[in-house]
Amino acid sequence: MAILALHGGAGGDGPWRGMTALDPQRLACMERILADLGPRLESGELDALEAVTLAVEAMEDEPLYNAGRGSVLAEDQRIYMDASIMRSSDQAAGSVVNIEATRHPIRAANLLLKDGWPVMMNAGAADAYAKKHGLEQTTQPWLKTDLRLAQWKKWSDLNSRPGATDEDDGAVLDHDLSGEEREGMGTVGAVALDINGQLAAATSTGGMTGKPVGRIGDTPIIGAGTWCDPTVAVSCTGVGEAFIRSCAAHEVAVQLRPEGVSLGDACAHVLAMVEPLGGRGGIIAVSQSGEVALPFQTMLMYRGLWRCGSITTGIGDEVYSSEKDD
DSSP, X not given: OOEEEEEEEEEOSSSOOOOOTTHHHHHHHHHHHHHHHHHHHHHTXXXXXXXXHHHHHHXXXXXXXXXXXXXXXXXXXXXXXXXXXXXXXXXXXXXXXXXXXXXOHHHHHHHHHHHOSOSEXXXXXXXXXXXXXXXXXXXXXXXXXXXXXXXXXXXXXXXXXXXXXXXXXXXXXXXXXXXXXXXXXXXXXXXXXXXXXXXXXXXXXXXXXXXXXXXXXXXXXXXTTEEXXXXXXXXXXXXXXXXXXXXXXXXXXXXXXXXXXXXXXXXXXXXXXXXXXXXXXXXXXXETTSOEEOOBSSSEEEEEEEETTEEEEESSSOEEXXXXXX
């Protein structure tokens, strides 16, 4: 049995109001990733670690997700990216923080995991490490998109709180927010179970529109945004500070320790812990026994799942399914 699950961020309040004009492209990206990597994971061509790395790399290349190219802009109009990754066999991990030039932050985190030390690198030193190891470097203008520039301008003009315009698809058309601000979205992530029973989790983000320079969210912090051990792989998305304060990703594993606790119940308990701390968001998780949970407590969470040749995607309450050849 092999399983691959993805998320592309969660956020917003109230009932889902339906797709924006850009949402079909986001879902199509997930469907392509799952259709490509799912069968390769099932056949044994890919292990869990490489599957989550490739999945997140692909979302880093999709300009409509807030990771890699298309990341949101900080208060100084620059892009700073975070990523982390972890595997179950030895709980090895890698993390990069506030990098500005590496095209695929998750691959840099993967390199750190495989090197074994250090676990985490920051800013220019992390970019230099990635470049030294042959990872593709790029420029800030290439990373920035018209949508993210428009969201930053709207954030600045309205003197909004950081993150308020992260998912305002209308910003590029200069539409008014009309009370439909969605905060806390943007992180992408993947979790996988391979045919050898190994697990892996990966998470990547550009952070929040207008974030203070130097701010670090939960994504690069092992145990907050990403966790993987022999029982479960977890990737979180939402308001990062609350996920840090609750060690949310690791807490899913803690909740599973008593015998008989389901993965769904463990994730629901963690989201309930996060909420009083000012956090809202979602979790994707897969257990070593093959349980899958994709809960969210927000208006929506971009999500996708490949299992047994079937692909399921969703944004709000609605779910879309398709069958793929094995």
